[in-house]
Amino acid sequence: MTDVKMQIFRGEEGEGEMVEYTIGLDEGMVLLDCVHRIQHEQEAELSCRWNCKAGKCGSCSAEINGKARLMCMTRMSDIIEETPEDEVITVRPMKTFPHIKDLVTDVSWNYEMAKAVVPLKGPEETDWVFSQFEAERAQEFRTCIECFICQDTCHVLREYRKFDEFGGPRTMVRLANFEMHPMDQEDRIPEVKDEFGIGYCNINKCCTDVCPAGINITDNAIIPLKERVVDRYYDPIKMIWRTITGRKLRT
Amino acid sequence: MTFESHEYDVIVVGAGGAGLRAAIEASRQGAKTAIICKSLLGKAHTVMAEGGAAAALGNADDRDGWKVHFKDTMKGGKYLNNWRMAQIHAQESADRIRELEQWGAVFDRTPKGLINQRNFGGHTYPRLAHVGDSTGLEIIRTLQEKGIHSGVDIFMEYTVSHLLQNDDGTCTGCVAYNRVDGAMHAFSSKSVILATGGITRCWSVCSGSWEYTGDGHALALNAGAELIDMEFVQFHPTGMVWPPSVRGILVTEGVRGEGGVLKNSEGVRFMFDNVPDMFKGDHAESEEESNEWVRQVVAGEIATVRRPPELLTRDVVAKAINKEVAEGRGSTHGGAYLDIASQRSPEEIISKLPSMHHQFKELAGVDITKEPMEVGPTAHYVMGGVRVDAETQESTVAGLFAAGEVASGLHGANRLGGNSLSDLIVFGKRAGEFAAKRATEVEQPQLDNADIDAAIAANLAPLAREGGENPGKVYDELRDMMQEKVGIIRKEAELESALEDLKEFATRVGKTNPGSSMIYNSGWHQVMDLTNMVEISTACALAALTRTESRGGHTREDHPEPDNGMWSHTTNVIRKIDGDIVINQEELIQPPAELEELLDRVKKED
Numbered sequence: 001m002t003d004v005k006m007q008i009f010r011g012e013e014g015e016g017e018m019v020e021y022t023i024g025l026d027e028g029m030v031l032l033d034c035v036h037r038i039q040h041e042q043e044a045e046l047s048c049r050w051n052c053k054a055g056k057c058g059s060c061s062a063e064i065n066g067k068a069r070l071m072c073m074t075r076m077s078d079i080i081e082e083t084p085e086d087e088v089i090t091v092r093p094m095k096t097f098p099h100i101k102d103l104v105t106d107v108s109w110n111y112e113m114a115k116a117v118v119p120l121k122g123p124e125e126t127d128w129v130f131s132q133f134e135a136e137r138a139q140e141f142r143t144c145i146e147c148f149i150c151q152d153t154c155h156v157l158r159e160y161r162k163f164d165e166f167g168g169p170r171t172m173v174r175l176a177n178f179e180m181h182p183m184d185q186e187d188r189i190p191e192v193k194d195e196f197g198i199g200y201c202n203i204n205k206c207c208t209d210v211c212p213a214g215i216n217i218t219d220n221a222i223i224p225l226k227e228r229v230v231d232r233y234y235d236p237i238k239m240i241w242r243t244i245t246g247r248k249l250r251t
Numbered sequence: 252m253t254f255e256s257h258e259y260d261v262i263v264v265g266a267g268g269a270g271l272r273a274a275i276e277a278s279r280q281g282a283k284t285a286i287i288c289k290s291l292l293g294k295a296h297t298v299m300a301e302g303g304a305a306a307a308l309g310n311a312d313d314r315d316g317w318k319v320h321f322k323d324t325m326k327g328g329k330y331l332n333n334w335r336m337a338q339i340h341a342q343e344s345a346d347r348i349r350e351l352e353q354w355g356a357v358f359d360r361t362p363k364g365l366i367n368q369r370n371f372g373g374h375t376y377p378r379l380a381h382v383g384d385s386t387g388l389e390i391i392r393t394l395q396e397k398g399i400h401s402g403v404d405i406f407m408e409y410t411v412s413h414l415l416q417n418d419d420g421t422c423t424g425c426v427a428y429n430r431v432d433g434a435m436h437a438f439s440s441k442s443v444i445l446a447t448g449g450i451t452r453c454w455s456v457c458s459g460s461w462e463y464t465g466d467g468h469a470l471a472l473n474a475g476a477e478l479i480d481m482e483f484v485q486f487h488p489t490g491m492v493w494p495p496s497v498r499g500i501l502v503t504e505g506v507r508g509e510g511g512v513l514k515n516s517e518g519v520r521f522m523f524d525n526v527p528d529m530f531k532g533d534h535a536e537s538e539e540e541s542n543e544w545v546r547q548v549v550a551g552e553i554a555t556v557r558r559p560p561e562l563l564t565r566d567v568v569a570k571a572i573n574k575e576v577a578e579g580r581g582s583t584h585g586g587a588y589l590d591i592a593s594q595r596s597p598e599e600i601i602s603k604l605p606s607m608h609h610q611f612k613e614l615a616g617v618d619i620t621k622e623p624m625e626v627g628p629t630a631h632y633v634m635g636g637v638r639v640d641a642e643t644q645e646s647t648v649a650g651l652f653a654a655g656e657v658a659s660g661l662h663g664a665n666r667l668g669g670n671s672l673s674d675l676i677v678f679g680k681r682a683g684e685f686a687a688k689r690a691t692e693v694e695q696p697q698l699d700n701a702d703i704d705a706a707i708a709a710n711l712a713p714l715a716r717e718g719g720e721n722p723g724k725v726y727d728e729l730r731d732m733m734q735e736k737v738g739i740i741r742k743e744a745e746l747e748s749a750l751e752d753l754k755e756f757a758t759r760v761g762k763t764n765p766g767s768s769m770i771y772n773s774g775w776h777q778v779m780d781l782t783n784m785v786e787i788s789t790a791c792a793l794a795a796l797t798r799t800e801s802r803g804g805h806t807r808e809d810h811p812e813p814d815n816g817m818w819s820h821t822t823n824v825i826r827k828i829d830g831d832i833v834i835n836q837e838e839l840i841q842p843p844a845e846l847e848e849l850l851d852r853v854k855k856e857d
């Protein structure tokens with residue numbers, strides 16, 4: 001067994017410091033194993049969220065060496081390799097959300113956003129018929145594990161704090177899921193534009209780069225939604241039609 | 252002591268598939284409903300389910316129907332199932348699946364555009380509605396989104412520590428603590444539904460999430476409810492075995508459903524030689540027949556030949572792998588080889604089993620489109636749990652209901668893959684419905700402050716301790732002990748020794764020191780988990796010691812054969828009397844003649 005050093009943020013409500021730990025390493029360990037080892041051998045009180053330890057639940061998000069990722073899917077061998085020799089591995093809580101303690105943050109805003117999206121509204125009859133091709137368009141968005149790493153990384157939220165005006169990439173993925181669901185009958189374009197502020201996204205693709213589920217958030221969710229908003233509200237022919245007739249042209 | 256009070260018609264403990272479905276139903280019936288859950292919403296263990304939900308929709312093979320599903324479930328359970336639960340489950344699961352679709356679930360489709368169904372062990376026909384290999388995620392997200400729009404209050408990251416009861420034992424509510432700030436809460440409720448899942452964190456090699464510490468089992472036991480079938484623990488045959496830190500993580504049965512084969516170190520497909528008498532003649536007897544079945548299924552044809560023996564029930568496959576390893580024919584790291592690369596194209600593997608591909612690539616550095624996986628048994632599911640009424644899911648304690656893995660009866664001695672997700676939605680709905688009905692019939696309970704104070708004092712006690720062991724150390728050692736002595740193959744001396752060890756563990760848990768912080772203190776929570784784990788491990792070891800035969804998810808090295816006598820129609824019942832866990836046996840109720848006819852029991856007595 002070799003030893004590894006790492007620094008973990010310890011403290012409450014944003015106040016605290018980086019504390020260094022030395023942990024014995026076994027083959028194949030992931031970063032979450034190290035946190036557990038610290039809990040079980042050194043610091044029972046150390047706070048972290050986790051559930052499945054298999055990359056399926058999205059609970060153990062943290063910023064490792066400054067990059068947000070899942071602790072359970074981050075192999076120590078990779079982290080040791082990426083960390084320069086004169087530096088120590090660092091683990092911090094997600095910066096975008098209010099801090100609770102150690103590696104745990106208050107992610108409840110994301111749940112408020114989830115509730116604000118109107119649910120699927122399809123036909124009453126059962127045994128819906130649609131093709132696998134149609135299913136797959138919505139399914140990509142449904143692989144989201146709600147780790148909120150995209151939200152943590154998006155600068156509109158992280159730097160500009162636009163929590164009141166912008167739903168963030170996770171919300172756009174949810175909206176795209178319903179908007180592209182083969183049976184959904186709800187008109188979602190007004191809320192995509194106004195309530196969830198898709199205009200704030202300037203398609204830097206940071207969210208896509210960090211998504212552990214590999215969802216192509218920018219290209220497959222956000223850009224098509226932006227196009228639908230543009231079609232509805234900014235189409236010059238329709239603007240002329242509205243000016244002349246005073247009526248909307250629905251497509 | 253200070254606490255916050257709440258009043259509800261129905262409290263649901265747990266927010267996995269069963270809990271969410273129960274809450275949706277209770278609320279739909281007009282009950283004021285709350286969910287109290289240990290983690291954030293959408294993170295419960297249901298999210299890890301992979302292969303699919305079994306329902307006789309008949310979309311992929313129209314020969315299927317509820318009667319065949321009933322027969323398969325009873326046979327897989329070695330006929331120790333509660334027959335009525337098996338019947339209700341087979342009859343209602345199709346409607347519950349269709350309902351999920353209307354709430355937003357997007358299942359994979361057949362060529363005709365209907366919900367597709369996949370083959371799984373023990374199911375006669377392709378029966379599992381699925382989404383690739385992440386069906387659990389689909390189901391929990393669908394129910395979660397329905398739930399938050401159903402008027403249900405949700406207390407996330409709250410843990411229920413105690414149930415409250417009045418003088419005649421009726422359940423009147425519960426005490427919970429909020430992990431985020433350590434505050435205590437008392438809930439008065441006309442009905443309480445336990446939907447806390449299972450117990451498999453009691454074993455060091457397991458596929459369960461951190462929540463699986465037997466909380467609901469222990470709450471029920473301490474409230475005087477009966478637990479049944481606690482000896483039956485499903486060791487899923489295919490967990491990851493290497494590297495050590497991922498040992499136990501699940502490899503879906505869907506790999507075999509999609510044609511994956513099991514081989515030993517000599518390259519032999521050993522399942523052909525491991526068919527128990529009760530399944531003789533049900534499976535392919537040559538590689539040619541087996542390959543033809545895979546060809547037909549891949550081509551979307553109705554299978555006309557028998558399925559590969561890799562699709563035998565989980566108990567059978569797990570024991571076969573165990574035997575290969577014990578006899579020196581294991582893989583490099585002590586498992587068996589599960590090979591899909593030689594059976595299907597890389598494109599098909601990535602499309603049908605995306606999360607398996609990702610999991611092995613990221614965690615083990617193995618590309619499953621090119622190399623075989625190494626797999627071995629992992630503690631996966633407990634068939635045993637709270638004894639419930641088949642129709643209403645009410646336990647033997649008035650006002651206390653249970654649904655999903657924490658309840659028992661549907662699966663008998665062994666659960667078929669895919670029957671768990673459908674169990675959650677069928678019996679979750681029923682629990683919600685009948686808990687809400689009860690709420691219209693009884694008064695809002697008045698809680699006794701002395702009981703609440705006692706519960707809170709017990710919760711706070713660990714924080715005041717000076718010195719003492721780290722609870723994490725006790726946790727690790729308890730799990731290692733259960734793995735060694737109450738594992739997949741059991742024997743009398745080890746089970747007796749486990750029961751002795753558990754007494755010592757109980758003492759140690761009472762002296763652990765988690766530190767003094769009340770804010771998101773993981774160690775403090777672990778002390779509470781440990782208390783439940785010791786109780787439930789004791790129930791499991793005691794039941795395993797008592798049953799002197801091998802059947803389904805219970806294998807005794809010293810009694811290796813099924814007993815055709817008493818144990819073939821006897822249930823172990825566990826309850827707590829004056830603080831002691833006691834066990835007795837009861838005669839199993841047999842199905843009525845019209846259902847008995849559906850079973851092929853001729854081969855039962857092997």
